[in-house]
Ligand code: TXA
């Protein structure tokens with residue numbers, strides 16, 4: 001099918017109206033996002049919308065009209081509740097959708113078998129013209145391929161729909177950028193099913209208390225029924241994986257910069273203010289200070305992710321879910337398939353270094369000075385007690401449990417360190433849990449600054465949480481000596497252990513501070529004390 005590209009001239013609007021009256025599909029601009037419109041009272045036409053989008057048939061559509069009086073004129077609803085009247089006066093035409101009991105004329109394709117129908121009066125002048133000139137009620141979901149970000153420009157629509165629909169009416173960029181707020185009046189109190197730029201607070205000022213459906217902010221459990229069927233599907237997703245980072249600005253920037261140093265396949269979905277400070281490729285979603293700008297930029301930003309070469313994961317800074325932020329959060333959390341990482345509220349300082357260099361000595365000195373030191377080795381011992389970790393270890397390495405159900409550590413160690421592949425597997429299973437335990441301890445600590453003592457800080461991915469990282473290094477002969485006297489191993493074994501680790505150059509490039517432990521204990525202590533004082537006084 002050849003898709004006509006139309007503009008907002010009178011002849012073009014008439015052409016689009018004729019297509020719709022004939023049962024065709026036209027993508028139309030609205031102030032929120034582009035809609036894929038068909039005659040709402042023509043079930044066959046509406047079915048073609050689902051085909052073009054690849055949309056599940058159980059997801060109902062919004063019916064758009066030109067004027068409030070059209071709702072009654074066309075018998076779209078059973079009756080108009082007084083609260084709908086009030087919402088109309090306050091917000092229509094505009095980015096609000098109101099669900100009411102449906103009239104008999106509504107085809108099953110539109111309501112997906114529910115006994116309600118969603119109605120909206122858009123304010124975009126071209127949408128208004130198309131509705132007025134055609135005289136139709138238009139069923140229109142967002143004009144994207146199902147699952148992709150909603151389109152906020154004619155170009156976005158063309159990317160998804162060219163060749164699949166009759167026409168695209170180009171009305172420029174959408175000014176709001178996220179879909180309408182959806183509220184149902186079929187419940188008491190009324191309930192917001194999808195947040196938008198019209199906020200809960202604004203609606204409550206007009207009709208009194210409203211609820212926010214649980215699915216707006218939370219992932220539905222498998223047995224929970226979606227009040228709005230659209231909520232249960234994966235949404236707004238670029239091809240790359242999206243992960244939300246929840247925390248303050250500093251920790252967001254730190255996380256990304258640390259990660260980017262060792263992984264070039266990551267990118268940031270960030271506010272304009274942070275772009276300069278982030279080393280990874282950035283896609284901006286507006287100013288931190290301006291939520292409406294963020295809303296307008298959001299879908300364009302999510303689509304832009306797919307244009308970044310070689311990027312497999314994008315880390316978005318998680319907005320606060322209040323006011324307009326609720327709409328942003330609702331879209332992003334779905335784009336992220338509910339994957340959120342909480343950044344630490346504490347200031348974390350990483351302590352790592354070469355084997356035998358004296359990291360443990362530094363750690364003891366810090367503790368002696370009163371610092372909170374969280375040990376990765378201790379966290380590791382706790383991690384393997386975790387039922388889930390134990391189950392994964394059993395699945396990976398065969399029977400590693402003792403008769404009483406506890407872990408046979410010796411057996412795990414024997415198998416895990418027998419080949420590099422097994423070691424890697426062990427790390428994949430335990431590292432996330434170890435990091436989680438350390439972060440949890442950090443949050444529970446009484447002090448604001450905590451030290452992470454971890455020889456595998458980078459390998460385990462704990463580096464990304466660290467405001468600063470301190471590396472302990474020492475000359476090769478000294479490390480060898482210390483290993484030999486401490487661990488009672490042969491020179492060859494010590495050599496093997498040392499060469500399995502990162503070299504000094506690695507620590508010099510990845511750490512912010514280096515402690516050289518080539519001298520006396522007193523000299524080291526002086527350096528450690530200076531480090532401690534610097535860290536806590538910042
Ligand atoms: O801003 C918007 O609302 C855009 C423009 C084109 O108007 N439209 C839009 O439509 O976003 P769509 O189909 O992508 O999203 C409509 C949402 C879906 O989550 C759907 O499940 C829900 O509204 N919905 C529609 N009718 C419903 C009903 N009767 N009961 C519950 N939810 C309903």
Ligand code: MG
Pocket residue numbers: 141142150
């Ligand atoms: Mg949609």
